[in-house]
Amino acid sequence: MHIVDGALSAPVVIGGTIAALGGIALGLRALPLERIPAAGVLSASFFVASLVHVPVGPSSVHLILNGLAGLVLGWAAFPALFVGLLLQAVFFGFGGLTVLGVNTLNIALPAVLAGLLFGRLAASGTPLAGAVWAGIGGAFAIAATTVMVGISLRLSGDAFIPAAKLVFVTHLPVMAIEGVLTGFAVLLARRVKPELFAALKGASA
Amino acid sequence: MRPLILAALLCLAPLPALAHKVIAAVFPSGEAIEGEIGFSSGDMAAHQEVIVIGPDGAELGRTVTDEDGFFVFTPVQPVAHVFRADLGAGHVAEAVMPAGEVAAILGVGVPEEAAPAVPTAAQGAPLAALSGEERQAIAETVRNELRPLRREIAAYREHNDLQTILGGIGYIAGLFGLGFYLAARRRLAG
Numbered sequence: 589m590h591i592v593d594g595a596l597s598a599p600v601v602i603g604g605t606i607a608a609l610g611g612i613a614l615g616l617r618a619l620p621l622e623r624i625p626a627a628g629v630l631s632a633s634f635f636v637a638s639l640v641h642v643p644v645g646p647s648s649v650h651l652i653l654n655g656l657a658g659l660v661l662g663w664a665a666f667p668a669l670f671v672g673l674l675l676q677a678v679f680f681g682f683g684g685l686t687v688l689g690v691n692t693l694n695i696a697l698p699a700v701l702a703g704l705l706f707g708r709l710a711a712s713g714t715p716l717a718g719a720v721w722a723g724i725g726g727a728f729a730i731a732a733t734t735v736m737v738g739i740s741l742r743l744s745g746d747a748f749i750p751a752a753k754l755v756f757v758t759h760l761p762v763m764a765i766e767g768v769l770t771g772f773a774v775l776l777a778r779r780v781k782p783e784l785f786a787a788l789k790g791a792s793a
Numbered sequence: 794m795r796p797l798i799l800a801a802l803l804c805l806a807p808l809p810a811l812a813h814k815v816i817a818a819v820f821p822s823g824e825a826i827e828g829e830i831g832f833s834s835g836d837m838a839a840h841q842e843v844i845v846i847g848p849d850g851a852e853l854g855r856t857v858t859d860e861d862g863f864f865v866f867t868p869v870q871p872v873a874h875v876f877r878a879d880l881g882a883g884h885v886a887e888a889v890m891p892a893g894e895v896a897a898i899l900g901v902g903v904p905e906e907a908a909p910a911v912p913t914a915a916q917g918a919p920l921a922a923l924s925g926e927e928r929q930a931i932a933e934t935v936r937n938e939l940r941p942l943r944r945e946i947a948a949y950r951e952h953n954d955l956q957t958i959l960g961g962i963g964y965i966a967g968l969f970g971l972g973f974y975l976a977a978r979r980r981l982a983g
Contacts (some may be wrong), residue, residue: 592885593885594885594887595879597883620976621922621973621976621980623975624972624973624976625973627969628965628968628969628970628972628973631965631969632962632965632966635962635965636961636962639958641876671965671968671969672965675961675964675965676961679957679958679960679961689983715910767929793857
């Protein structure tokens with residue numbers, strides 16, 4: 589999921605960086621004092637989730653957990669995921685510093701979309717119904733991320749269909765696992781700490 | 794059932810390990826440059842085309858990796874060699890051999906000097922008693938013996954230990970704590 593240094597053409601890298609900066613600025617504005625600790629926790633979960641590998645055939649892919657961040661944080665997922673990605677690049681060598689903007693965009697924009705589409709649904713109704721919607725949102729975020737990665741590669745010259753297909757197919761198990769994981773995370777949060785979503789509704793209403 | 798699984802695995806084998814970092818390394822090997830391309834998980838990139846580029850961007854040649862992700866390229870010009878392989882899906886492997894090392898390879902050239910590290914002296918056999926072919930064979934054996942070791946070192950280098958992970962989490966906590974502090978200060982002041 590992390591595109592590495594040198595795989596993308598310069599216009600894609602620059603465009604991605606500018607878009608990511610815009611997203612981070614928007615996200616910081618949408619991050620009130622009360623949400624900062626939640627953003628930190630989700631940033632840390634994202635950082636660690638990348639170390640959980642899911643074997644797919646002879647290869648493996650890792651969890652991303654961007655959907656959950658988007659559902660809880662909305663636009664504020666941008667800075668949270670950016671920090672996670674930055675530290676992954678520095679500590680683990682995932683991705684790279686020049687493509688950080690593109691990677692942030694590819695991972696945070698689907699998260700925000702998932703938050704906009706499913707955030708309200710996950711926060712309302714019974715906890716169980718909310719969890720189901722959250723699960724769909726979590727899987728959706730991964731699917732959208734694979735499409736974004738495919739587009740980035742396409743703009744840099746790779747053939748879109750094979751590249752996107754490859755990324756999409758290998759991430760099908762991740763989608764399933766993340767859907768379930770996100771669903772359970774939201775179920776737990778709705779049962780134990782309902783104010784996590786109450787604050788979200790208050791902020792977006 | 795077994796053949797079916799095997800066939801499926803073989804079909805999937807060229808797929809890059811998406812979650813992993815690409816590792817590429819080149820080293821002098823006799824009169825050629827040997828290199829390996831793989832992923833930090835230990836999966837090697839088999840049958841992968843490697844493009845060799847000179848310092849001016851001109852293509853010097855191409856080579857293909859074997860089953861274990863190893864490739865061999867015989868340099869002709871004493872210039873820096875850049876080895877590039879596009880593993881698809883955003884993975885690009887790149888390794889550079891500086892001009893000095895390439896020149897050393899070309900300067901040595903003859904097989905007699907090909908394997909300076911071969912421990913033939915330790916066996917008590919005088920160096921002169923070995924023919925060039927024997928030396929080649931010994932050099933080949935040593936390289937083969939070193940391969941798993943080299944791979945293990947590469948895998949170890951990519952290993953993420955608990956300290957690194959905790960360090961990263963610490964950074965996140967500190968960063969968001971700082972943000973929280975600054976936001977709280979602004980609110981208290983306002």
